[in-house]
Amino acid sequence: MCVQLLSFFFCFLQAKNLSEELRKLSWSGIPRHVRPITWKLLSGYLPANTERRESTLQRKRQEYFGFIEQYYDSRNDEHHQDTYRQIRIDIPRMSPECLMLQPMVTEIFERILFIWAIRHPASGYVQGINDLVTPFFVVYVFEYIKEEVENFDVSSLQEAALRNIEADSFWCMSKLLDGIQDNYTFAQPGIQRKVKALEELVSRIDETVHIHMQQYEVEYLQFAFRWMNNLLMRELPLRCTIRLWDTYQAEPEGFSHFHLYVCAAFLVRWRKEILDQRDFQGLMILLQNLPTMHWGNEEVSVLLAEAYRLKFAFADAPNHYKR
CATH class of the missing domain: 1.10.472.80 (Ypt/Rab-GAP domain of gyp1p, domain 3)
Structure with a gap:
């Protein structure tokens, strides 16, 4: 994508209040360098106002890991074990295999999907939801690496980066699912x-x-x-x-x-x-x-x-x- 278009993106992303122009610009494809922040903005996860972005990210990331502390130990309880077992079965079947078979990636996906299921009892975990994590996860890994993520050892990232990627993927997947949740309720x-x-x-x-x-x-x-x-x-x-x-x-x-x-x-x-x-x-x-x-x-x-x-x-x- 041309340098001029990339500069337009940077200009819009630094604006205090995003206009409809960013959506128009993004419709035809987003440059890789600015895709992570643009996706967070377009999904509604990150506020348009630049002054509130960092505090929002810190708060939402802390909130997600609060859910981990509160709920994740219950994954083997009798009334949750079927959900957790199905998640563990589905993750290795996902694509790309070289990424999904990395133990660190598996752990992250298990936490994201289990926490989402616990917080959405009307649908719970349904096969298909697992796939919806991957694009967010891959794009947010791009913030920290230059090579293709499929060939990258995710466990080599610093712990702080991994925590940010996990929390951001959870919240953006949740935003997506808020708009199509009747796809995953009983009888879909x-x-x-x-x-x-x-x-x-x-x-x-x-x-x-x-x-x-x-x-x-x-x-x-x-x-x-x-x-x-x-x-x-x-x-x-x-x-x-x-x-x-x-x-x-x-x-x-x-x-x-x-x-x-x-x-x-x-x-x-x-x-x-x-x-x-x-x-x-x-x-x-x-x-x-x-x-x-x-x-x-x-x-x-x-x-x-x-x-x-x-x-x-x-x-x-x-x-x-x-x-």
Whole structure:
């Protein structure tokens, strides 16, 4: 990203009161150097006023570790042990494996997820929430290193840095989940609604694809549940998720409302490959293993531009995509 754009970011970030211009600037991608502070600001974790930022960080970090002292020893109690056991099962399955298999990272993720579950009894821990920690964790590690985090030994960081990364990841993940918590309450009604909305939207924007999947009895829930539950994190490389989240945090209701249009654009992006499949099994294998391994910022930018076009066309006119 050009030096001029980076200087614009620094200018906005030092302003006492952030304007809507920062969101507009962030929508098209945030430079790595300023992504940590920008994400904290866009998520609402850090106040816009520069004079209050340091005191807010200190207070929230202390509050998080107060929760650790208060609750974490209860993880093996009878009424919490199932939650803790499931968290421990899920973490090693996450991506990137080289990062998740580091003992220090595992410990941090276990604490973050357990404390969140204890403080949100309406949903508790649900598989899928675990993935939502990773982008925050990786971005906040960037504050302290220059190399790629996947190949970095996190335990080599100073303890103070590790504590800051852990607390900041917890609070920003919590902010994200506040906006989509009905995705994770009993029976996950938020996801059910979003998958249905995706089906209705695709039926209007590409009827051929929609009819093709109906013909071979592919239910949207069979592939799109994961897209909603994990916010496409299992479908995209981590670098693409981080770029996607730049826009999600800059976009109003990005993780809830705008994500629907991203999923629709993502599905239609594979139109040719979908129509080439002529049986249920072939379609399901394709939809659960879409070839995005080599995707980068360019592919994500095209996807976001199409999602924005769809939102502009359909968001304020829901009758356009209801039968």
